[in-house]
Amino acid sequence: MLEPRPRPATQTPPDLRSWLADLAAHGRLAVARENLPLADNLAAVAKRTERDKAVLFPHPVGADGKAHDMPVVVNLFTQRAWVADALGVTEDQLLPHFLAAAAKPTPCVEVTSAPVQEVVHTQVDLLAQLPIPSHNELDSGPYITAGLLIARNPVTGVQNVSIHRCQISGPNRIGVLLLPRHTLAYYRMAEEAGAALEIAIVIGAHPALLLASQAICALDEDEMEIAGSLLGRPVEVVKCRTNAVRVPAAAEIVVEGRILPKVREPEGPFGEFPQYYGPRAAREVIEVDAVTHRRHPIYHTIVGGSFEHLVLGGVPREATLLQHLKRSFPNVLDVRLTRGGTCRYHLVVKIDKEREGEAKNIILCAFGGHYDVKQVVVVDKDVDISSADEIEWAVATRFQADRDMVVVSGALGSKLDPSTDEGGIGAKLGLDATAPLSDDPLAFRRIRVKGEESVDLSDALVKDPNAAFARIVAQVS
Template identity: 75%
Template sequence: MQMETPARTAAKGQADLRGWLAYLAERDKLAIAREGIGLADELAAVAKRLERDSAVLFPRPDGHEIPVVANLFAGRGWVADSIGVTEDQLLPRFLAAASHPLPTHEVPSGPVQDVVHKDVDLLRQLPVPKHNERDSGPYITAGLLIARNPKTGVQNVSIHRCQISSRNRIGVLLLPRHTFSYYRLAEELGQALEIAIVIGAHPALMLTSQAIAALDEDEMAIAGALLGSPVDVVKCRTNSVRVPAHAEIVIEGRILQGVREPEGPFGEFPQYYGPRANREVIEVDAITHRKKPIFHTIVGGGFEHLILGGVPREATLLQHLRRSFPNVLDVRLTRGGTCRYHLAIKIHKANDGEPKNIMMCAFGAHYDIKQVVVVDKDVDISSSDEIEWAVATRFQADRDLMVVSGALGSKLDPTTDNGISSKMGLDATAPVSAPELAFKRIRVKGEEHVDLATALQADPSAAIVRLLAEART
C-alpha cells in the first residue's frame, strides 16, 4: 500500500511547510523543545544533537512569538518522503520534474501576505538564530532568495547566507551563479536588483533551489512538477518578484547597486568558516507573513545543510552525464566530501578509457566537484566502505589517476587560491578484458535467502548451556 505524503496531497491544496511538519509529527519524527530556548547558540546546539534523528520545533525562542523549526531532513529517506517517492525513485523523479517543469500559477492573494510590515526591524520581528560559535551574528540560513532577471522577468531561486546587519539591512554572499548574473545585469542598467527572501516553504521548493539548472530556468517550475501541481505565487507588495503564496514569511528588498559592507565569518558546509569580507547588501522594504508564521532555520554545515545540497545536485549531475554517457547508472555526492566536492559515479563499463572521459564531463558539470571516483555496477555507491574497497582493489595510481591543475573550484574550499583548484579523478573500474575471475566479487551462495527466524534457535542461552555441558563429558 502506497503511503500518502505531503506531495501526494498537493492536488487537494497547495503543499506547504505545515503539511510536511504534520506528516513528521504523525510519525513521531518531530520533537518539541521547551519554551524559551536561546536564539544565540542554544537553539543550534539542540538542533545539532537531534540532526540525524528528528526535526525539532522551538516554541517562543528567547520569548519570541514566532516558533523556529530545524532539521526538516534527517536522512535521505526523508527527502524521498517529502516528494512522495521511495528512496530508489528519488533521482529519477527529480530528473523527470526537471525535464517537464510546470510553470507557476499567479494568484491575486495568499496567506503569506496576511500580515504586512512596512516599518521593518528584522531582529524584533523575526526570530533569527546565531548558529556556529564564531558566526558574526544572526543569519537567515534557510531563506529562498528569489531574484528576477531585470531584462526578461524570468526568476531564479537559490539559497544564500544572509547576515542581519541592521534593522533593515542584510549582508549576502553572492557566489558566481545565477543571482550574481542577474545582479550584474541590474548594475549594467544602473539599478538595484529586486529580490525576495522566502522563509518556510515546502521541502520541494527547498530541494529545487539547489538544482543545477540553466540560467533563466525557474526552479519553482521544477518544484511544481515535483509536486504534481503548479506552485501558486503572489506578487510582492513592494516589487515585481513573485513568491510562493503559501510560504510562511517573505522579506522584500533590493540588492543595492555598488554597495559593499562587511559580512562573515559564517560556518559553512565544508565544516569551516567562510571568511569576513565586504559583500553585497540587501536593503529591506517590507516583511510579509502568514498569521502565526513558522521560521525555518538550517544549522550552517549541519546534516540538513549537506542533504539539502546533495540530492538535487546528484539528480542534475546524473542528467548531465547521461546526455553523453547513457551507461552511467547512478551518482552520489558523498557525505565525507561535504555533499559537494566528492562525486562517486557508477557505470556499466563498455570500454577502457571511458571512465576518464566521464570524469572530465563531471568536472565540467559543476565547478564545486573536486574529486571523482568511477566504479563498476557491482559497487554500492551509497556506502563509503564499498567505494574505498573499489579504489583499494581496482585502482593503480600510475595508470588510473587523473589530475587537472588550475581549474575553478569552490571559493569556500580553504585549500584553493581564491577558488582556483586542482581536480582529481580515480578510475576504480575493472579492465574490460580482465579474466572472468580476476575481479569477480566473492559471495556466499544462498546468503540472501537465509531466514534467521528459522535458522536460529529461539532460546540460544539454553542451547549454549547444553552444548557446554556436553563438551565437558
C-alpha cells in the same frame, strides 16, 4: 532508518506545516523544550539530532531574553530518503524525478490573496519580529540560512530562486553573499542602470521549493516552475506588498526588500558547507521594506555545514551531473556526491563497463559538469555507491595508482575550498576503480554466501540467547 513511503505526487503535503505533520505522524519529528536560546543552543540540539530527527523549537529565546511566539524548525533534510518521501517518490526514483521536473517545468498560478500575507509589518525590526538563530561558534551574528531569495530579471521579469547566506546587520538591513550565479547577474543588470534589485526572502516553504532552488539551470529559467513539476501541481504565487516579486502563497514568512546599488558592507565570517568558515569581506546589502507572514508562522533554519545543508545542495547537483554524463556515456547508471566530500567536491560514478579506458573519459567529463567537483571515483555496477565502505573496497581492490589515476593541475574549483588559492584554482583527482575486463571469470568476481539475502533470522536465532547459552554451558561442563 525509516523507509520512504511512495505515494502519488498529487498526494504530497501542500506546504511546510503539512510536511511537519507528516514527519510527526511517522516518528521523525522531535520537539525541544520551550525557551531554548536562539544563540548556540538551538544549533547544538540540531547537530546532535541531525542524523535522524527533525526538531521543532517552541518559544525560542532571543538575545534580549524575550521568547518568540514563532517556533523554529530544523533538520528537514537529514536523509536523501526524506527528500524523496516529501516528493512522493522512492529514493531510487529521486534523481529521475528531479530530471523530469527540470525538463518539463509547470508554470505558476498567480492568486490575489495568500496565507503568507495574513500579517504585514512595514515597520521592520528583524530580530524582534523573527526568531533568527546564530549557528556556528564564530559566525558574525544571526543569519537567515533557509531563505529562498527570489529576484526578478530587471529587463525580462523572469524570476530566479536561490539560497544565499543572509547576515542580520541592522533592524532592516541584511548583508548577503552573492556568488557568481543568476542573482548576481540580475543585480549587476540593475546596478549598471543605477537601480536597486527588488527581491524577497521566503522562509518556511515546502521542501520541493528548497530542492528546486538548487537546480543547475540556464539564466531566466524559473526554479519555482521546476518545484511545480516536482509536486505534480502548479505553485500558487502572490505579488509582494512592496515590490513586483511573486512569492509562494502557502509559505510561512516573506521578507521584502531591495539589494542596494553601489553599496557594500562587511559580512561574515559564516560556517559554510565544507565545515570551514567563509571569510569576512565587503558584500552586497539588502534594505528590508516589509515582513509578511501567516498568523501563526513557523520559521525554518539550516545550520551551516550540517547534514541538512549538504543533502539539500547535493541531490539537485547529482541529478544534473547524472544527466550531463549520460549524454555522452549511456552506460553511466548512477552518481553520488558523498557526505564526506561535502556533497559538492567528491563524486562517485557507477557504470556498466563496456571498454577499457572509458572510465578515464568519464572522469574528465565529470570535471566539466561542475567546477566544484574535485575528485571522481568510477566504480562497477556491483558497487553500492551509497556505502563509503563499498567505495573504499573498490578503490582498495581494483585501483592501481600508476595505472588508474588522473590528475589535472591548475583547474578552477570552489572558492570555499580552503585548500585552493584565492581564485579557487586547485587540482582535480580521478580514480578508475573499475575491474579490468578480464578473460578469467573469477578474477574480479565478488564472493558471496549463498542464501544470505533470504535467510530468516527470526527463525534461525533463538529468542532468549542468555538462557540458551546457559543450557549449552551446562551440557558441556
